[in-house]
Amino acid sequence: MDFIWQSAILILAGIILLKIAGRKSISQLTLAQTVVMLSIGMIIVQPVVQNSLIKTILVSAFFISSVVVLEYMQVKSNAMEKFITGKAKLIIKNGEIDPKVMRKLRFTVDQLEMRLRIHGVSNLDDIKNATLEVNGELGYELKDDAKPLTVGEFKKLMEAYFPGVQQGGLAQGQKEGLNLFDELDGEEKKDNGMLQ
Known part of the structure; x- marks a missing residue:
């Protein structure tokens, strides 16, 4: 039954490693990031699985049930949700870019401008507030003068x-x-x- 504890430790290690990898890697994987994420998955499972079919099935079932339990825990507890999923980060506040948050997220102004262009925003000065969401997407609020007429x-x-x-x-x-x-x-x- 050691493999159950090994699996639990590897899931925790996987969560921590993916948090270190950052939000960008979850939302828009580059080819290199995709290879790294797949490799991490294979590396995490390798020490546990070995060559036993039953053990492989049990470990896979444990990983799947762990995901379900973790999702349930996120619904029931804000602390667990914050630890596992994280919270959105405010990168523009009242029209000003927060360089500390940008550095912490390893998010450049060029990347921010690219995401805004994708959303149809042509002027950075039109943004009142912007967040980098937990799924890596950019959320934003336009200044009153830049909002379309409803x-x-x-x-x-x-x-x-x-x-x-x-x-x-x-x-x-x-x-x-x-x-x-x-x-x-x-x-x-x-x-x-x-x-x-």
Whole structure:
């Protein structure tokens, strides 16, 4: 039964090694990083598995059940979630890049600009706050002047400049016709809960 303890130690070591590897390696693996991650997986399992089929199956089952247990523990405990998954890191706060956090994450300004361009942001000065999420994705909030106009804001402006005018036109046309979600909702009501 030593292999159970070895497996537990190797899972903990794997989590720590992947945390050291960083968020970027999880979200966008390069060829070299992919080879390293696969190698780590093979190296972690090798000391435990040896040549026994039963042992291999038991170790694999233990690894899978460990993942399920760890996910359950993350749901139940914020401390476990923070240890295993981590928390998003604020890399831009109030329009200012935090160089300490960027250095700690090994994330360059060029990489930040690349991620922002992918999201359609053309000016770094338009960003109010930005986070590097635990999955390696970039989350951001635009400054008020850079945000697109919403339908709600447009309606308020129209009401301010044209008071008393009924909200017709596009809004009324939308009420008359069904959108894609209304169509689905109507089918669900017709089916009376029957599965399709």
